[in-house]
Amino acid sequence: MLQHEPAIRLGVFLGVLLTLLALERLLPWGHARTLGLRRWPGNIGLAFVGSLLVRAVAPAAAVGAAVWAEGRGLGLFPALGLPGWVAIPLSVVLLDLLIYWQHRLTHAVPLLWRLHRVHHADPELDATSALRFHPVEILLSMGLKMAVVVALGAPPLGVLAFEVLLNATAMFNHAAIGLPPRLERVLRLGLVTPEMHRTHHSxxxxxxxxxxxxxxxxWDRLFGSYRAAPAAGEAVVIGVLGWRVPALQRLDRLLLQPLLAAPPLSAASTTASALAPRRSEA
Ligand SMILES: [Zn+2]
Structure with a gap:
């Protein structure tokens, strides 16, 4: 299966993305999205630059780290003698726990927040928001994941399964779809839904x-960070105050955004309407 890794990743990515883009039209979430497609070049461009950076710095990436550790019998799982049918699903769950804490850290440490703010500064949500991470955040995340994969001795298949699953679920929970409430209530028992993740983008x-x-x-329920819904409900304002301006959604501005502590004054003074919360449009 590892031989077909690139085809599996690309196939699942494109299949899930196209399905979600269709669902966004069939079951749209009722929130105005005035910038819409104009955010796509920036969002998709960031993913492209991020994958180039990882390829340049750590081409083996997380699956490569798992293959390397497996060849040397390194890590906790081999030391415990765990069989694959335990180690593979356990790797998926523990790597998801790692990403939860890594994500909390990017909100708590000011320098990391500057990188992660690029993701939150998306003024609207759709499936492409899941691609919008600063390349340096992608690279740091990859470094941490590779270290944990080696420490656990996570099987390569478990790492691949986790990465494909996380990619698909992240696109799903950023998608601008409004699920039927009964289905959503059942889904959120086992999966982060778009309704849940919108709270995080408030x-x-x-x-x-x-x-x-x-x-x-x-993890949110276990570690006390769960909120059922934003206080404003469907009228939740998405994004980060001051960073919603259309000109700030360009790829070059997104790449440089972490260097700025606050939004540029020129943007703030000339586009007051773009900065205003859009509750009235909801
Ligand atoms: Zn966040």
Whole structure:
């Protein structure tokens, strides 16, 4: 299966993305999205630059680290003699727990928040928001994941399964779809739903600092960061105050955004309407 890794990743990515883009039209979430497609070049461009950077710095990536550790019998799982049918699903769950805490850290440490703010500054949500991470955040995340994969001795198949699953679930929970409420209530027992993740993208700080999960919803409940819904409900304002301006969604501005502590004054003074919360449009 590892021989077909690139085809599996690309196939699942494109299949899930196209399905979600269709669902966004069939079951749209009722929130105005005035920038819409104009955010796509920036969001997709960031993913492209991020994957180039990882290829340049750590081409083996997390699956390569797992293959390397497996060849040397390194890590906790081989030391415990865990069989594959335990180690593979356990790797998926533990790597998801790692991403939960890594995500909390990016909100708590000011320098990391500058990198992660690029993701939150998306003024609207759709499946492409899941691609919008600063390349340096992608690289740091990959470094941490590779270290943990080696420490656990996680099987390569478990790492591949986790990465494909996280990619698919992140696109799902950023998608601008409004699920039927009964289906959503059942789904959120085992999966982070778009309704849950919108709370995390609220402009209200206390709501941004909640609902950190990307795949499994249990960590937020276990570690006290779960919020059922944003206080404003469907009228939740998405994004980060000051960073919603269309000109700031360009790829070059997104790449440089972490260097700035606050939004550029020129953007703030000339586009007051673009900065205003869009509750009235909801
Ligand atoms: Zn976040």
């Amino acid at each position: 402009e209200v700080q206390a709501e941004t600092d909640s609902c950190y999960g990307f795949c499994l919803p249990w």
